[in-house]
Amino acid sequence: MRFRQQLANLWMSLTIACKDESFLKGIAKIENIVSKILAIVLVFVIFIALFDLLKLLTHDLFVTDPKGVFTAPLLKIFGMFLNVLIALELMDNITAYLRQHVIQLELVIITALTAVARKIVIFDSKADGDLTGLALAVLSLSISYWIVRSQNQSRKNH
Numbered sequence: 001m002r003f004r005q006q007l008a009n010l011w012m013s014l015t016i017a018c019k020d021e022s023f024l025k026g027i028a029k030i031e032n033i034v035s036k037i038l039a040i041v042l043v044f045v046i047f048i049a050l051f052d053l054l055k056l057l058t059h060d061l062f063v064t065d066p067k068g069v070f071t072a073p074l075l076k077i078f079g080m081f082l083n084v085l086i087a088l089e090l091m092d093n094i095t096a097y098l099r100q101h102v103i104q105l106e107l108v109i110i111t112a113l114t115a116v117a118r119k120i121v122i123f124d125s126k127a128d129g130d131l132t133g134l135a136l137a138v139l140s141l142s143i144s145y146w147i148v149r150s151q152n153q154s155r156k157n158h
Contacts, residue, residue: 032098039094046087053080075122082118089114106152109145116141 016022056077089111096104116137123131 049084079122106148113141
């Protein structure tokens with residue numbers, strides 16, 4: 001008898017948990033936990049990228065050449081700066097999601113534009129690469145950004 005009662009209680013709990021509202025609450029909790037884990041991991045990534053950048057700069061300025069001249073190519077240094085900025089923009093995306101529980105498309109497009117801009121800044125014309133593809137990506141993302149931004153502004157004005 002007791003076993004039957006436990007099975008009935010388990011069945012009732014599963015039935016309640018599988019209702020749409022309860023299920024969606026559970027999914028929301030999981031999304032929240034995953035977002036927080038991503039934010040924590042991204043903090044570590046940002047500090048590692050920043051440490052690598054500072055290590056490169058201090059090595060170039062003080063160790064390699066006492067005259068304070070960069071030995072690493074400037075494009076590499078700029079690429080590392082942009083890596084940190086892209087990571088910070090990703091952090092903005094995650095924190096915006098944690099605040100509002102909505103993915104902000106405008107932020108995502110800005111992050112993508114920054115990533116493509118990084119590729120353009122460090123682009124090596126001697127290496128195999130398609131500058132046309134990068135140009136199309138910038139154009140597409142710019143148009144997307146303009147559309148999303150104008151939609152967001154028209155919503156704010158109404």
